[in-house]
Amino acid sequence: xxxxxxxxxxxxxxxxxxxxxxxxxxxxxxxxxxxxxxxxxxxxxxxxxxxxxxxxxxxxxxxxxxxxxxxxxxxxxxxxxxxxxxxxxxxxxxxxxxxxxxxxxxxxxxxxxxxxxxxxxxxxxxxxxxxxxxxxxxxxxxxxxxxxxxxxxxxxxxxxxxxxxxxxxxxxxxxxxxxxxxxxxxxxxxxxxxxxxxxxxxxxxxxxxxxxxxxxxxxxxxxxxxxxxxxxxxxxxxxxxxxxxxxxxxxxxxxxxxxxxxxxxxxxxxxxxxxxxxxxxxxxxxxxxxxxxxxxxxxxxxxxxxxxxxxxxxxxxxxxxxxxxxxxxxxxxxxxxxxxxxxxxxxxxxxxxxxxxxxxxxxxxxxxxxxxxxxxxxxxxxxxxxxxxxxxxxxxxxxxxxxxxxxxxxxxxxxxxxxxxxxxxxxxxxxxxxxxxxxxxxxxxxxxxxxxxxxxxxxxxxxxxxxxxxxxxxxxxxxxxxxxxxxxxxxxxxxxxxxxxxxxxxxxxx
Numbered sequence: 001x002x003x004x005x006x007x008x009x010x011x012x013x014x015x016x017x018x019x020x021x022x023x024x025x026x027x028x029x030x031x032x033x034x035x036x037x038x039x040x041x042x043x044x045x046x047x048x049x050x051x052x053x054x055x056x057x058x059x060x061x062x063x064x065x066x067x068x069x070x071x072x073x074x075x076x077x078x079x080x081x082x083x084x085x086x087x088x089x090x091x092x093x094x095x096x097x098x099x100x101x102x103x104x105x106x107x108x109x110x111x112x113x114x115x116x117x118x119x120x121x122x123x124x125x126x127x128x129x130x131x132x133x134x135x136x137x138x139x140x141x142x143x144x145x146x147x148x149x150x151x152x153x154x155x156x157x158x159x160x161x162x163x164x165x166x167x168x169x170x171x172x173x174x175x176x177x178x179x180x181x182x183x184x185x186x187x188x189x190x191x192x193x194x195x196x197x198x199x200x201x202x203x204x205x206x207x208x209x210x211x212x213x214x215x216x217x218x219x220x221x222x223x224x225x226x227x228x229x230x231x232x233x234x235x236x237x238x239x240x241x242x243x244x245x246x247x248x249x250x251x252x253x254x255x256x257x258x259x260x261x262x263x264x265x266x267x268x269x270x271x272x273x274x275x276x277x278x279x280x281x282x283x284x285x286x287x288x289x290x291x292x293x294x295x296x297x298x299x300x301x302x303x304x305x306x307x308x309x310x311x312x313x314x315x316x317x318x319x320x321x322x323x324x325x326x327x328x329x330x331x332x333x334x335x336x337x338x339x340x341x342x343x344x345x346x347x348x349x350x351x352x353x354x355x356x357x358x359x360x361x362x363x364x365x366x367x368x369x370x371x372x373x374x375x376x377x378x379x380x381x382x383x384x385x386x387x388x389x390x391x392x393x394x395x396x397x398x399x400x401x402x403x404x405x406x407x408x409x410x411x412x413x414x415x416x417x418x419x420x421x422x423x424x425x426x427x428x429x430x431x432x433x434x435x436x437x438x439x440x441x442x443x444x445x446x447x448x449x450x451x452x453x454x455x456x457x458x459x460x461x462x463x464x465x466x467x468x469x470x471x472x473x474x475x476x477x478x479x480x481x482x483x484x485x486x487x488x489x490x491x492x493x494x495x496x497x498x499x500x501x502x503x504x505x506x507x508x509x510x
Contacts, residue, residue, distance in 0.1 A: 008105050013079065013087045014184040015176035017204035018196050022171055026130075026147050027199035034136055034188055041131040046070040048125050050210050051102055053117040061113055061242070064210050067100065071129070078106045079208075080246065086184065108349070112245040115354040123213045125152040133178075134192070142185075143192060146174040152213045168213060173201050230273060233429035235364040237266045241357075248296075248344060256303060256344065260296040263289055268425040270363070272384070277363050285363070288356045295347045299340025301454065306333035308455060312479055322472040328462050381432055384423040385505045388442075391416040392498055410453045413491070417446035420501070432508045438501040445497050449490040452483045459483065 029035050048068035052058045058065060062081045068074055078090040092103050102119050130147040152168045175192050177184050206212040240262045247255035267289035270277060279285055309329040313321055347353055395412035424439035463476035 008090050008092045011089045011091065012082065012179050012184070013089045013176065014085055014186075014189070015174055016085060016189060016193055017206075017208075018173040018175075018193075018201035019204050020171055020173050020196075020199075020201040024171075024200045026132075026145075026173075027195040027201075029132075029134055029145070029192065029195060032191055032195070034142060034185075034191070035134045036137040036139075037135050039133050039135065041133060044071050044129045044131070046127040046129060048127075049100070049121050050123040050125065050213075051119045052122045053114055053119060055117070056122065056214065057113050057117065058110060059122075059210065059214055062207065063110060063113065064208060065102065065106065065110070065119070066210075067094070067102075069094070076103055076106055078109060080109070085186070085189075109246055109249055111249075111349060112242050112353075112357060115357060116351065120155070122155045123152060123210055124155075125150060125209050125213065127151075127209070141178040142188060143178055144176050145192070146176070148172050148174060150209060152209065154213050170212070172204060172209075229431065230269070230276070230429055231364065231367050234266065234269055234277075237262055237269065238360050238364050241266065241360075245348060248341075248348065251341065256296055256299045256341065260293050260300050263293045263296065264421070265425050266360070267293065268422045269429055272422065272426060277366075279363070285356065285359050288352070288359075292347065292353070292356070296340075296344050299337050299344055302333045302336035302340055304451060305455065305458060306330050306337060308451065309333065309479070312482065313475075316475070316478070320475060320478060322474050323466065324471060325466070325475045328466060329459075332462075381423060381427050381430065381435055381505060381508065384419070384426045385435075385501075388416065388419040388423050388439075388498075388501070391419045410449075410487075413446055413494070414450050414453070416494075416498075417443055417450060420446065423501075427508075434504045435501070435508050438497075438504040442494075442497045442501055445490055445493055449487050452487040452490070456480055456483045456487075 029038055046068055047070055048066045050064060050066045052065065064077075064079045066077050068077060073091060075094050076092040080088045080090070082088045090106060090109060092106055095103070100121075107114065107119070128149040132145045133141050134143045134145065136142050148171065150168075150170050150172060154166050154168075173196055175189060175196065177189060241259065244255055244259035244262055248259050267286055270279060270289070271286055274283070274286070309326075313326055313330070391412070395409070395416055398408050398412040420439045420442040424436050424443055427433070427436035427439060459476050459480045463473045463480075466473050466476065
């Protein structure tokens, strides 16, 4: 798989579709203040072949992949859900060979969904499109209205290979806002849409042409309202994992962090209720989640340090920044991030990762307890909170028994953070929002403490390297002291944060 996709481009698509009868007359947009004039475009014929796995995994995740000829944007189009009326469209031009093989650059975007399953044609849709472009007073295009006459065929399956593909024909209208740098003008879309409704159209019964051809496709999470709370929580985290997987592949801001957090949430929930989900005795799913989080952590830790040192150095006056400290601290961390990102992507393109995702899908498909045949015990936060309290007591004993051993103190505080994090995930899964909120406060406070611990060790190492190279190490010492002061402030606030957590837990237990 390629590391980059220079031929691809991304576009935000905000549109609404309308069902309309054959006899309906296209609407007029006169009298709408934002629309200064309307230009009619030449009629186009668009011919598209849609691809999916045999089980329509892309369609179930509201994703479409097509190869289309005709029109100004002929090529490969991958459409990803972005919001209720918005999708991100990843485009790639047709190659010189006109091959029907799905480009690897697009396949990689949805690899966590497709995995090692084949992509095959599932439908062909031909559209005769009559378009009008609506312009504002400044001459800039605002929106496009399309009057589409559609002919579509669904692909044959192995069971009906001797039958001709089913043909469908219909007419539909489409309104699409022209992409701009600002927020989409949904108010304009409302006003334009009202004109279509007045002309006899109705909101489309399907989200896309492909959805209409394939028929009603169950969407992920459709069974959630009747599911077990823990099952819903696990299913939600699996969906989040797939979303952040795509973001990591695009190297989106904070995506490594969010994917790692989601991986840890999943592992925490499954570990706490391992028997309920019938996980294998060897615990390989938990081990794989831990390994994945560890791989993502290489890039994440470097990302944190780069942002941290950039911010701290920017906060110093120029006379306090001595020697090539920025290149060592910020530049070095950025290079380690790129190395970590490449390692993460290698792991996310492996058969090992695909099998983990398969296992998670199977877990999400069954209610807790169904694998063992035993009733699921009520989920409580008591056990998780007891571990937080136990870790806090152990940290206090470290202070008493080892007052001059900061490493042991730091480790004991880090254990409180990990226990608070598990409590937060459990409380969130069981609907105890106040407990989750206070556990998050403890986790965040001690996260700052742990970041300071990691940063101080890194500063010590880098200052030694700088000293060996004959460089001025003054700035490293200054930053080290700032990190030490931050850790002290976090420790001073810990008791108060733990009291608030205890209060929230006791209130939830009433």
